Amino acid sequence: MLSMNSKISILVVLVSAFAAGNADAHHSRSNYNMDEVLEYDGTVVEFKWSNPHAFAVIEVVDETGQPTRLLLEMNSKIILSSMGWSGDTLAVGDTIHVSGNPDKRADRKQLFVAYVIGRSGERMWSFGRPPEERARQEKGNPNPLHMPAAVGSTDFSGIWNRARVRGEDRPRRDPFAPADLPLTEKGKAAVAEFDPNDDPSFECLSATLPRTIVPVLPIQFTWVSDDLLTIRYQSHNVVREVHMGKSSFPANVSPGPMGYSIGRMEENELVIDSKYFTYDRWGNGRGVPSGEQKEVQERYSLTDDGKVLSVTYTVADPEYLTGVPVEQHGRFVLRNNMVMTDYDCDPDAATRHLTGQ
DSSP states (O other), X not given: OOOHHHHOOEEEOOHHHHHTTOTTOOSOOTTBOTTEEEEEEEEEEEEEOOBSOOEEEEEEEOTTSOEEEEEEEOOOHHHHXXXXXXXXXXXXXXXXXXXXXXXXXXXXXXXXXXXXXXXXXXXXXXXXXOHHHHHHHHTTSOOGGGSOOSSOOSSSOEEEEEOOOOGGGSOSSOTTOGGGSOBOXXXXXXXXXXXXXXXXXXXXXXXXXXXXXXXXXXXXXXXXXXXXXXXXXXGGXXXXXXXXXXXXXXXXXXXXXXXXXXXXXXXXXXXXXXXXXXXXXXXXXXXXXXXXXXXEEEEEXXXXXXXXXXXXXXXXXXXXXXXXXXXXXXXXXXXXXXXXXXXXXXXXXXXXHHHOO
16 A cells, blocks of 8 residues: 555645535535645545445555554435445445545544545545536436426426526525524524534434525425425425415414425415424524524525526524514426435434544
């Protein structure tokens, strides 16, 4: 095995070089140095194909010539599958080349993986895949999961994937980042105690509205009947019911994590109102709780012959947000070739990047 000194190259790069294709990332990378990229050659001694993140362990040779092990954190198996990975892309005994960002903690031999080159010789991306690289990989071998729908939706039904937004239209950060929210004093106090390692997803807990409205993973609209529309979120297998044809909420509704939703058609828009939420410690954004007074409205419209779904949504939560309802926008593209597989969240994989075990 080659020495670490001869096979590690340290490259200082701008964060934006990776952010350009990094819409796939969904949890905090606060424990990684995103301004530094390291490259290693090593031998795979473990590969865990899991959600919310896949992991591998490779053996390398350190500066003293001794073998040491490096933990590799990768994207979820659902997103990796969409980029050509499978459960046997890596195997114990494979010699691989890996590029990624090191942990800020000096005692942690850990890497946030951008890509690996394994036995196939192909550069397999995990995070930050540039658009040109995606186009190159799919040239002549298009991924059916990324192919546009042949026929658009006429009633909002179908599998929808968040539209990729580039350039000037790309938001600078999470649309519900604390810095952008009009917070009450209670909200500000919660943000002051913010710890990225308190992310509920590390406990395999699903997010609530509004954070689920435009998620990384696909969603599916299904008409169960004229009176019932379901919205399935692939992340954490959440299925939400929208009770149609109602102009007011029924009495004695029990609060829940996703609230209670009623819907109606206004001309060509699908309008959904939701309230009766339970408390959620990150319900209004990273580090910003939401309370039982939260109310959310979504307005969906179809464009491009039913192949594009646009949404405008507003959030009011007087316990944590001040002023008029916060408004945000999102877009989806119809991807009926996608397969809505189960999201089998592994609690060990959810926290492994924190524990290093």
